[in-house]
Amino acid sequence: MTSELPSAESVQPTDRGPPVIRTVAMPTDTNPAGDIFGGWLMAQMDMAAGNVAARRARGRCATISAEAMTFHRPVFVGDEVSFYAWIVKTGRTSMRIQVEVWRREREGEATMKVTEGLFTFVAIGPDRRPRPIPEDIEG
Numbered sequence: 001m002t003s004e005l006p007s008a009e010s011v012q013p014t015d016r017g018p019p020v021i022r023t024v025a026m027p028t029d030t031n032p033a034g035d036i037f038g039g040w041l042m043a044q045m046d047m048a049a050g051n052v053a054a055r056r057a058r059g060r061c062a063t064i065s066a067e068a069m070t071f072h073r074p075v076f077v078g079d080e081v082s083f084y085a086w087i088v089k090t091g092r093t094s095m096r097i098q099v100e101v102w103r104r105e106r107e108g109e110a111t112m113k114v115t116e117g118l119f120t121f122v123a124i125g126p127d128r129r130p131r132p133i134p135e136d137i138e139g
Ligand SMILES: CCCCCCCCCCCCCCCC(=O)SCCNC(=O)CCNC(=O)[C@H](O)C(C)(C)COP(=O)(O)OP(=O)(O)OC[C@H]1O[C@@H](n2cnc3c(N)ncnc32)[C@H](O)[C@@H]1OP(=O)(O)O
Pocket: 046, 047, 048, 049, 050, 051, 054, 059, 060, 061, 062, 063, 064, 065, 090, 091, 092, 093, 094, 095, 120, 122, 124, 128, 129, 130
């Protein structure tokens, strides 16, 4: 689907590596107005950050907070949507993970950042209580 939007940012956050999730926005993901539902974006962002957290913490993690959520631009059905996530701070049991969401119109090359937010995950053990994050053996 084509859409009229303000000027696109052409720079992808490639220095953050590949997206943790890349998918296509579907009609089932829309809000009543027909644009992509913010709640769907947040769920995917939580999943992307959770994936990064579980990998770093070598096990189960729980979302404890989502802050600084900003929806800069709308997302439309048919857009390719990429979720980038990276750790900005590691504490004793928690990790702060920045997530950026970028869209690409289905039939073009222009990309733009549409949403961002800061998620905090806590590594938890089998008792669901916080557990220390293991040493980062990859540096
Ligand atoms: C079988 C499994 C396989 C796994 C396969 C993996 C698959 C990978 C993909 C999954 C991707 C989906 C990911 C979805 C993840 C959910 O959907 S989780 C569901 C939603 N979240 C919840 O239900 C969590 C509910 N909360 C809790 O259970 C408890 O608050 C927690 C998380 C156990 C923490 O316990 P607590 O006693 O509140 O924490 P506390 O000891 O006071 O503080 C712990 C740390 O959190 C920090 N903290 C406390 N409060 C806050 C706050 N408000 N803000 C920020 N930081 C805070 C503290 O500073 C501390 O940090 P460190 O200094 O240790 O680094």
